[in-house]
Amino acid sequence: MRIPCPHCGERASEEFSYLGAADPVRPAADASAAEWHDYVYLRDNPAGVMREFWHHVHGCRRWLVVARDVRTHAISAAVDAGA
Amino acid sequence: MTRLRSGGLIDRDTHLRFSFDGRGYTGHPGDTLASALLANGVRLFGRSFKYHRPRGVLSAGPEEPNALVELRNGARREPNIPATVTELFDGLEASSQNRFPSLRFDLMAANALLSPLFPAGFYYKTFMWPASWWERVYEPLIRRAAGLGRAAAMPDPDGYEHAHLFCDVLVIGAGPAGLAAALAAGRSGARVVLCDADTRLGGTLLAEPDEVDGQPGAVWAQSVERMLRDCAEVRILTRTTVFGAYDHGTYAALERVADHKPHPAPGEPRQRVWRIVAKRVVLGAGAVERLVAFPGNDRPGVMLAGAVRCYLARYAVAPGGSVVVLSGGAEGWRTVAALARHGVPVAAVIDRRGEVPEPDAALARRIGARLFAGGRIAATRGSTGLHEVIVRDATGGTIPVAADLLAVAGGHNPQVQLACHLGGRPVWDEDRAAFLPPATLPPGMTVAGAAAGRYGLAECLRDGATLGSGAAAAAGFPNAPSPVPRAAGDAEAATSIWLMPGRKSFVDLQHDVTTDDIALAHREGFRAVEHMKRYTTHGMATDQGKSGGVLGMAMMATLTGRTMADTGTTLHRPPYTPVAIGALAGAHRGRHFRPIRRTPGHDWAAEQGASFIESGPWLRAQWFARAGETDWLQSVSREVLAVRSGVGVSDVSTLGKIELVGPDAGALLDFVYTNTMSTLPVGRVRYGIMLREDGFVLDDGTAARLEADRWVVTTTTANAPRVLAHMEFAHQVLRPSLRVAFVSVTDRWAQYAVAGPHARDVIAALLGVVHDVSDAAFPYMACGTFGDLRLFRISFSGELAYEVAAPARDGDALIRRIVQAGSAQGIVPYGLEALSVLRVEKGHPAGGELNGQTTARDLGLGRMLSQRKDFIGRALARRPALLDPMRPTLVGLVPVDKRTRLRAGAHLLPRGAPPRIEHDQGWITSVAFSPTLSHWIALGLLANGPARHGEVVRAYDPVRSGDAEVQVVAPCFIDPDGGRLRG
Amino acid sequence: MSYSFFSLAREALRGHVGWRPAWRDAEPQPRYDAVVVGGGGHGLATAYYLASEHGMTSIAVLEKAWIGSGNAGRNTTIIRSNYLLPGNEGFYELSMKLWEGLEQRLNYNTMVSQRGVLNLFHSDAQRDAFARRGNAMRLHGVDAELLDAVQVRARHPYLDFDDARFPIRGGLLQRRGGTARHDAVVWGYARGADARGVDIVQNCEVTGIDVANGRVRGVRTTRGDIAAAKVALACAGNSSRVAALAGLRLPIESHVLQAFVSEGVKPLIDGVITFGAGHFYISQSDKGGLVFGGDIDGYNSYAQRGSLPVVEDVMQSGMAVLPMLGRLRVLRQWGGIMDMSMDGSPIIDASPVAGLYVNAGWCYGGFKATPASGWCFAHLIARDAPHPVAAAYRLDRFARGALLDERGAGAQPNLH
Structure with missing residues (x-):
């Protein structure tokens, strides 16, 4: 695969590492145990477009949110996770 | 000899000697092993997999199923190599496969007699009794019988390399369609890469008499090649097979750099794998001829019709002396004409059609070939080669026809594999009687010519020119329409028999x-x-x-009773043709499998006689043997005692170092460490642990506040990359508003631990009198900058200790200066093993304990989880099962019999309990021979461990025949009050 | 009809015209007692044991394509019971025991070949970790031997002992480990289940799960609605998608794992060998091909294909341990979709929906588990209580913190 890094341009996927779904939001410190469980362990795991974290470890070292169709690997967006 | 007197793309003036099954032959440059053997009258090439039936040459290309040989000898032996794509070279040695004792007299051919017992899947129905016979009797027999060739079973002596190409248009295949496409795209100025598996460009043009633009096809191909070579942005790769399509325009190709030589030149790779990233692709892979199923269709002498024409025209070889042609249409008659043109007698033509067009019938009459319209093949005869074809004519009568070659024109299979590697399914086309490229092609790909089922030469050329310029335009190189090369012969009805x-x-x-x-x-x-x-x-x-x-x-x-479309086909997967594992691996072999990282002090350590050990990517000094020491434990014990009683120095540069700058650095550290860091005064260091969000320990290390806004934190060697990524995630994703920047400085600083009661003297000597390193001025857990050096008063050994860091360029000089500064104290270099002994004696967790399965509580560090702030891992560390006191928790262990050696990995059971899993209560995580205590000591994780100090348990290690009683003690064996640290 | 040498010989004399289909290609009925979703090894084994051990016969296995078309049909066929954690080891040892009698039981030669599984280690720390695992196996009564480099060399002289970046220091050997013929396992269970009345329905995709009042009522499929009081999911890489039909979210991500087979050659490698300084495992099939693989690609995927960098990485690891592989050629590579759980261990449990059962999270280790997975899942479905050896595979273990994380990788499936 080739990932279009918003900072470095299109690069080969081996420059990146992967963390998975970017949608779950880290709960507040006082959130319930169930909320924390869901955040850390449960996944939608859709067969379709996923927003996911990629880390450009061998590039700009920025964490990115990439929208990718996990059936075809077609990438429709890639933005900085802090953007 | 069956070499024709003239013609062929071979260099008749040069003779190449080669051998097959030990017998010598000669051929010419331009030959393949198959063409050269055929030219020498050899027809029997191998034996089949299951029945050991004699087999000859079927094809003239990579589709060859029969003529597979073992090529070369010794460590370079390669099994299952198709003779049809093996370029001949002087000295080539090849052997036939899967026969005993010889190809001609193969005893295993007896299998054929038993073939009724060996139908498909027979092995699923038998060989089950008695059960124990499978591994002992049946399976070894099956394994010996299976497999065709023999692998070398020696390390491959040749090298391989990987290379990358980026282009606008990749053209796969240099037949008429590919050449026209490359020319059209190349003229636009686009970066074009043209790949072909063959040694020269032209594809079928090299084997057919057709003219293009008024020139013989092979000559036209040469002229196109000249034009392409004049285009600055065009790159031609011959002997290069594009074998895989991957995502986002990535293609993999294998270039056979030196396979046409006895061995690669020094420094030359045998093969090279290209990774080609292309904006657009024109697939012109052509089509492969289709076998026809008839009784005895495997006999040597049965050959695909196009292959017959190829051997005649390209290699000037008559693959037979008396030929029967099985035809379904134009393809077969083109073969009859080629045979006639080259003077090879055609005994008969079997045309499946009931009515044969008059021009074809006339051709048969002219050359004296019997014509069987509407006939079929009832059988073939011959022992190790064809000598008779039994024809069943339209009336049902059987007629034997003497022949040593049966040319079969059964239609074509478009080579759509690369179009399907991304999951597309080929689509059956009834008119063309073939599977065509899928509706959804890999993004950016178009398919030209025969690969798309358009077989006519003029079609192929037109297709190529159109799609080539279209691909260039789509890649941003609009161009004037390229003139379409002209040729006769357009679409013809597809044949399918x-x-x-x-x-x-x-x-x-x-x-x-x-x-x-x-x-x-x-x-x-x-x-x-x-x-x-x-x-x-x-x-x-x-x-x-x-x-x-x-x-x-x-x-x-x-x-x-289903249609072909409903029946469907199997998936196409890479590679298109088999690719050597060595080629896919490339240059990263042996010691070069992974890069080796060496610290700035490596050369010094080597001079000191260090034994080095792999520690992740690093090489680290394990110990420094001295004259007279015969055992590693002697060296390590001496080093440990030197640290405990004098002073030692050790290279700790491999520990991860991350430098942070910014007003919110402390806030970020509070978030990633379980304990509070932001309250740390400037000039001080604090120990900390990090958790994963799931509440388990990620890593431990220290944070040093060098200035108000400047910190440096350390990680373990193993976790350095992971901790950096973790902190970047915490900052960029979870706490983006924090004003802090940080970067790994692991490689920028060489760092040495100076430890032992005399450590301060060494540091004082190193820094000189201008710097006060007295305990008052620079107490335990102090840090500071001294010129170019950074100094940390931290200790992994439990002794008075410092870590001194210098920029990497000064790392070699620094270790020499430290040793010089410590000469009066008799400073001793110590290695990784002594470092480990020292930390086990102190009960500091390291690799064996920080295994990703332990919580802070498990390690006795539960008090480090702050109750007053949010930090990563806080919530899930509180789950009930993680608070269970029966979880294995850190303890120290000493053998009851002090002579007993302990080993990490032993399990802990209650004293006297039988060794069953229900008694499993923990395990030993780390061991050391403590020279201070003169016996082995261990750290372990034991259920409810802290409550069991004093208890004797069983350390059970059956895989090393170990079984010892050990006493549970506090996980600290030396100086539990820490007085030495603060000395 | 029974398979034996004699039936084979009898059929040989009459042109093999007497053989009957190994299993019926059944038409779906409107109602069953239990429906198993997924006609892979696990689903078919579950149906087989439901029928053979629990006396249930009104069972359908629904398969969206052809049976064995998922990971059962594309894997590296390794069987072993060399796990570390108590929650896993007992389960995989049950599986191994079931493998050991499977052929005679099923009257189908699944080519269970116990030629040994050897895990190489390359450092003292790795040796000790393997010792810990080997000792855990021994505590379970399972065979395990810790070999030193000399013993490894005697067994596999062709490994790279002389020029390795990470020298081989020894290995953990389970002699009872080995391989089995993956397709035959599918077909053998299908034939056995079919003979006991199970309907195996192919080309039948489940498109909905009917739930009323918290209880499952049946499934909707591309071949019509099917009522069933018990619905059991054994959908591997598609577990999340199918569970979502009943509103469930699982602790699972779907990732692609690649595997490779070389051209067939005469016997070269005996048993299974795994590399400890990279992710690589290899064995030689009875047909002669070397079957090998490495790590998952590392990103979510429902596409059954992998990426080139991972191909190269696997081959580098292969060459690092077996430099004789250089001139052997890869014939075919493929990708399967793995149901990667958040701790690397499987789930066999009832779900919050009454009558709906989940068998998932096999990561890339599901093949070896096939018999025990079916055995324990059938027990759960038939008795509504977890089987004792699968008791650790509950869904609530994540909430409780009772994880089964063999590698200590945490809740990150691409690291398991």
């Missing part, structure tokens, strides 16, 4: 799969094509069913 079932009608020649096997699969319910394939092994041989694959589907379609 496939099935004339009968005994020993093979649909997969290499795996000996017959129409009977397909019928059996049908009878037993293996009707989905994938079930049929897996049950019969049809299409799973080295040729992957390129020629015969469709026959099995056709047979199944006939049996089930």
